[in-house]
Each structure stands twice: as structure tokens, then as C-alpha cells.
Amino acid sequence: AQTVTQSQPEMSVQEAETVTLSCTYDTSESDYYLFWYKQPPSRQMILVIRQEAYKQQNATENRFSVNFQKAAKSFSLKISDSQLGDAAMYFCAFPGISDKLIFGTGTRLQVFP
Amino acid sequence: NAGVTQTPKFQVLKTGQSMTLQCAQDMNHEYMSWYRQDPGMGLRLIHYSVGAGITDQGEVPNGYNVSRSTTEDFPLRLLSAAPSQTSVYFCASSFNPLSHPEQFFGPGTRLTVL
DSSP, rough: EEEEOOOOOOEETTTTEEEEEEEEOOOOOOOOEEEEEETTTTTTOOOEEEETTOSSSSOOTTTTEEEEEEETTTTEEEEOOOOOOOOEEEEEEEEGGGGEEEEEEOEEEEEOO | OOOOEOOOEEEETTTOEEEEEEEEEEEEOOOEEEEETTTTEEEEEEEEEEETTTEESSSSSEEEEEHHHHSSBBBEEEEEEEEOOOOOEEEEEESSSTTOOOOOEOOOEEEEEE
């Protein structure tokens, strides 16, 4: 079965510090994509970053980067220089069978001034 | 581009009532899907469509119907609402699930069934 696991229901970080959110997944596919989505209190789901499994280089988008370990099936999100606006739920996701997006249960990130 | 739009934003129904949640996208995306979001459970796929005239079931399809008569629109119908269908519903679309699988989401509809 294809699954996504986020083992940290809640995380907190101080403004300007760095935080890492964990995600592990299970798939028998060799070529796939992985995503991190952000859901602020407005409820809107926003794509933060995507990683293609065949690329060894970790994806980076401004202050957001991933640590992709294909063999370990791990896909963590690092947020550098955290800002108050980063406070949100973060979901890890990847397209499963028939390209249906499978989501983890989410990590709530709090940012303290 | 308006992106993915959903109406209504909020809805309260009584048990047994039916209604349709509307979803439209103006990005010419072939792939569209409906999710429900419940506390502690992430997003779960209800139904999806890979193109006009083609729909298929997701993880939790019972109690819901969909149709895809045009590329732009993908309405979700609740046939006979039940309290278990109280949830936040999201519509999403993507250009091509193979080459561009990232999905773009609408703002969501909060549904309460009494």
C-alpha cells in the first residue's frame, strides 16, 4: 500500500530560526514526485515545493528546501529564517496509484516572535 | 486567471437534503479531483476525473456523485446528506498527472450537516 506518514503533529520554532518537518512514505514506484503543501488559517492549500524522485539534487524554493533520501523514503522540509507568516499546517503528499494524490495527516507549525 | 473556484464557501444542510458543490477552473487542466478534509485525517480523495466525460472513484466515494461534461467544471453532488459528511471540501486540478502532477486547490467549502 502507498502511504505517507508525518510523525510530528505539532512543531514550534522561534522567528528567524530554522525548523525541519519530517515525512516518510512508502511506494514501490521508482519515478514519482513529492510535494509539500501549506495550509494557513485561511484554509487555502498552497504548493510550497516539489521534488522529482529521479533528481538527486534537493529542491529549493527561497527559504524552503527539502532533504530527499530516496533509499530511506524520507522527504523532510526545512524552513530557514522562519517568519510569522510561516505558521500553518504543512502536508506532505505524493501521487499514488492512478496519480491520485496521497496526503499525510499534517504538521501544525507555530512560529513564536 | 481565476484559478480554481468553488461555491459556496459555507453551507448548512439538514440530514436527507441534497445539494451540489460547484467547482470550476480556467487553466485548461485535464485532471480534476474532489477531497474532503477532516480533523486529524489529512485530505482524502472522493472522486476524480482525467478529462471531460471520464470520472472515477477515489478513497471515500460513498454518498457522492460527480460528472464532467466540460473541461472547466466538476460539480460534486451530495445525494442525501448525512452528519458524517460534515467536512471541508476541496476541489483541485492539475495540467497533466504525469508531467505536471502538482495540484492547484480551490478555497474550500465548509459543509455542516445537522
